[in-house]
Amino acid sequence: MNGFSWRRLYALMRKETIQVARxxxxxxxxxxxxxxxxxxxxxxxNTNPKNLPTGLLAAQPSKYERTIVAAMKNTGYYKIxxxxxxxxxxRDLRDGSLLFVVQMPPNFDRAVDRGETPxxxxxxxxTDPTAVGNATGALQGVxxxxxxxxxxxxRAQLKQNPAFQFVVHARYNPEQLTAFNVVxxxxxxxxxxxxxFATTLxxxxxxxxxxxxxxxxxxxxxxxxxIAKIVPYVVIGYIQVLLILIxxxxxxxxxxxxxxxxxxxxxxxxxxxxxxxxxTISTLSANQMQATQVAQMLIMPSFLLSGFMFPFRGMxxxxxxxxxxxxxxxxxxIVRGILLKGIGVSEIIPELWPMALxxxxxxxxxxxxxxxxxx
Amino acid sequence: MSDVGExxxxxxxxxxxxxxxxxxxxxxLTVAKGEICGFLGANGSGKTTTIRMLCGLLRxxxxxxxxxxxxxxxxxxxxxxxxxxxTQRFSYYDDLTVFxxxxxxxxxxxxxxxxxxxxGMIERMGLKxxxxxxxxxxxxxxxxxxxxxxxxxxxxKLLLLDEPTAGVDAKARREFWDLIHDMAGEGLTVLVxxxxxxxxxxxxxxxxxxxxxxxxxxxxxxxxAKSGLITFEAVGGDVDLAARKLRHLAGVExxxxxxxxxxxxxxxxAAMQAAIDxxxxxxxAWTEVAPRLEDAFIHMLSVKxxxx
Ligand SMILES: Nc1ncnc2c1ncn2[C@@H]1O[C@H](COP(=O)(O)OP(=O)(O)OP(=O)(O)O)[C@@H](O)[C@H]1O
Ligand SMILES: [Mg+2]
Numbered sequence: 001m002n003g004f005s006w007r008r009l010y011a012l013m014r015k016e017t018i019q020v021a022r023x024x025x026x027x028x029x030x031x032x033x034x035x036x037x038x039x040x041x042x043x044x045x046n047t048n049p050k051n052l053p054t055g056l057l058a059a060q061p062s063k064y065e066r067t068i069v070a071a072m073k074n075t076g077y078y079k080i081x082x083x084x085x086x087x088x089x090x091r092d093l094r095d096g097s098l099l100f101v102v103q104m105p106p107n108f109d110r111a112v113d114r115g116e117t118p119x120x121x122x123x124x125x126x127t128d129p130t131a132v133g134n135a136t137g138a139l140q141g142v143x144x145x146x147x148x149x150x151x152x153x154x155r156a157q158l159k160q161n162p163a164f165q166f167v168v169h170a171r172y173n174p175e176q177l178t179a180f181n182v183v184x185x186x187x188x189x190x191x192x193x194x195x196x197f198a199t200t201l202x203x204x205x206x207x208x209x210x211x212x213x214x215x216x217x218x219x220x221x222x223x224x225x226x227i228a229k230i231v232p233y234v235v236i237g238y239i240q241v242l243l244i245l246i247x248x249x250x251x252x253x254x255x256x257x258x259x260x261x262x263x264x265x266x267x268x269x270x271x272x273x274x275x276x277x278x279x280t281i282s283t284l285s286a287n288q289m290q291a292t293q294v295a296q297m298l299i300m301p302s303f304l305l306s307g308f309m310f311p312f313r314g315m316x317x318x319x320x321x322x323x324x325x326x327x328x329x330x331x332x333x334i335v336r337g338i339l340l341k342g343i344g345v346s347e348i349i350p351e352l353w354p355m356a357l358x359x360x361x362x363x364x365x366x367x368x369x370x371x372x373x374x375x
Numbered sequence: 376m377s378d379v380g381e382x383x384x385x386x387x388x389x390x391x392x393x394x395x396x397x398x399x400x401x402x403x404l405t406v407a408k409g410e411i412c413g414f415l416g417a418n419g420s421g422k423t424t425t426i427r428m429l430c431g432l433l434r435x436x437x438x439x440x441x442x443x444x445x446x447x448x449x450x451x452x453x454x455x456x457x458x459x460x461x462t463q464r465f466s467y468y469d470d471l472t473v474f475x476x477x478x479x480x481x482x483x484x485x486x487x488x489x490x491x492x493x494x495g496m497i498e499r500m501g502l503k504x505x506x507x508x509x510x511x512x513x514x515x516x517x518x519x520x521x522x523x524x525x526x527x528x529x530x531x532k533l534l535l536l537d538e539p540t541a542g543v544d545a546k547a548r549r550e551f552w553d554l555i556h557d558m559a560g561e562g563l564t565v566l567v568x569x570x571x572x573x574x575x576x577x578x579x580x581x582x583x584x585x586x587x588x589x590x591x592x593x594x595x596x597x598x599x600a601k602s603g604l605i606t607f608e609a610v611g612g613d614v615d616l617a618a619r620k621l622r623h624l625a626g627v628e629x630x631x632x633x634x635x636x637x638x639x640x641x642x643x644x645a646a647m648q649a650a651i652d653x654x655x656x657x658x659x660a661w662t663e664v665a666p667r668l669e670d671a672f673i674h675m676l677s678v679k680x681x682x683x
Binding site: 007010014217373 | 427430431432433434452455456458460462464465466467468469470471475479480482483484485
């Protein structure tokens with residue numbers, strides 16, 4: 001006789017909306033924080049660093065080497081110093097005092113003259129892909145600089161056999177995550193906070209203040225309370241996503257290669273998973289403090305293992321296994337795929353269903369544990 | 376379903392345990408339609424817990440009964456629709472205005488003519504000047520008024536009030552009770568917990584709870600008579616000194632000062648008389664008076680304590 005009622009749901013939602021709208025400080029944070037973070041991370045996107053420390057390892061003296069090194073310096077990206085040993089190169093690369101190590105192969109001059117195309121190995125510290133991306137891109141422009149030094153007969157066959165080539169070896173970050181990855185990561189982080197945290201706190205707040213006792217003494221269904229707690233934050237989440245997208249497109253030239261609608265739909269599922277988790281956490285914890293602790297305990301690993309901080313495939317198997325469970329891992333891939341690679345529905349389905357499954361399971365847990373009584 | 380019959384509340388053997396502690400211990404309670412029933416007892420005696428079980432907010436560990444004709448265990452949802460529960464602690468929304476809080480309650484109960492009902496209630500409770508104030512800005516007494524307004528808004532048939540006047544000034548308390556009597560006159564049944572004896576005296580019937588059990592119940596006069604207490608009152612002279620002396624004498628169960636008068640209660644007339652005579656203070660005039668409800672309760676409690 002007292003089932004779900006849309007009118008009650010509407011009443012609850014209106015109350016939540018008034019409360020959210022009246023909390024000016026939180027609201028300001030919700031709008032300002034993502035943009036601030038975007039600016040912070042945005043500098044990483046925008047920089048085009050020059051004069052990067054570069055070490056040169058030469059097996060033996062070479063006449064061509066001089067020309068190549070000079071050309072590299074002329075690109076403006078490389079500040080070259082001579083290294084004495086491979087051990088030194090390894091050490092400096094690791095401690096970050098060098099970003100590149102250029103290794104001339106033995107008998108380079110002879111190989112060039114013979115018409116072979118010897119490789120100059122460039123080890124790059126790719127932990128910060130933007131920092132090294134432009135520099136390695138400029139290497140192609142260095143190759144023609146050698147043409148004038150070559151003997152005439154060699155010059156004639158450059159079409160078939162270029163004089164030499166650069167082989168760039170990206171160290172520490174073989175996937176070469178581009179800095180645009182900051183945006184997908186940011187979207188997922190911001191959404192997690194404004195959905196998971198917000199619902200968790202808003203439900204535990206009702207319990208702490210005693211308003212939940214009052215609410216439960218009225219003819220309200222738990223499912224109505226839950227939905228009403230969730231919807232305003234979904235709206236806020238979408239506003240944040242749009243803000244981030246608009247700002248990063250305008251300011252940092254973020255490409256949006258796929259469908260924005262598809263992106264928003266997929267993020268809806270991501271938010272549902274987070275919100276359900278929020279409801280569950282708040283159901284199982286006695287106060288705001290506990291709820292915050294539990295939420296943080298879940299959020300930290302979910303980001304560390306999502307591929308945002310470390311390249312996903314570079315993690316140990318067990319870490320990858322846990323990473324696959326968290327919705328943020330899949331959301332990150334979806335956002336990255338849609339924004340940067342322009343993938344469509346069929347390609348995101350493998351990432352969509354684990355997220356949806358997670359959401360469904362957690363909602364079931366939330367409904368199961370949701371108490372209609374106080375004990 | 377709405378065949379309420381004579382008793383709006385009718386429960387037997389209600390038990391509630393928290394862990395190993397039995398907080399409500401085999402409580403039988405009946406409240407007739409239109410009755411104002413005072414629910415008394417020391418802090419921690421189980422009043423709030425009982426009220427919560429009545430409206431289905433806590434699940435009893437044993438016992439059964441009906442509230443408004445609905446089973447208290449299976450009919451919680453129906454009970455909530457027809458009962459109004461005012462919690463001990465203010466539990467409306469601090470960040471909503473008086474109007475918004477009431478409007479929220481009205482819409483949760485899916486009331487027709489919501490706007491009119493809310494405005495009418497605001498008028499009736501004298502909340503008009505504070506209509507658009509945030510609840511957090513209200514003083515304690517006004518918060519209580521808002522709570523009462525909110526819990527009678529949907530025209531409940533039963534009011535469960537948990538210390539509705541705690542921290543409310545005398546005038547507001549008087550108005551509050553006038554209002555409760557008005558509504559009872561309209562057929563509303565009220566179960567109200569309180570620590571104020573003057574409020575208990577305004578109830579048609581009182582139920583006194585100790586350690587989760589009913590110690591005594593009945594009308595104020597019945598309870599006082601049942602106690603078998605004899606009370607004397609003295610005026611004039613140093614009543615404080617007399618009270619201090621009397622308190623330790625045999626036959627005197629309590630000796631309390633009310634302003635300028637001293638109130639002595641006990642069950643043994645001869646012993647009391649002897650005690651009073653032994654404390655001879657100049658200018659003190661003694662008269663026998665009817666026992667107060669408070670004396671009766673305190674007596675009941677000490678007897679109860681001796682039996683165990
Ligand atoms: N959720 C709970 N968990 C554990 N113990 C509880 C819980 N709620 C109440 N109690 C205990 O049950 C006992 C009765 O509490 P209750 O609130 O019913 O008393 P009360 O008569 O309303 O007291 P007061 O006059 O102080 O409001 C108290 O000792 C209290 O500590
Ligand atoms: Mg209480």
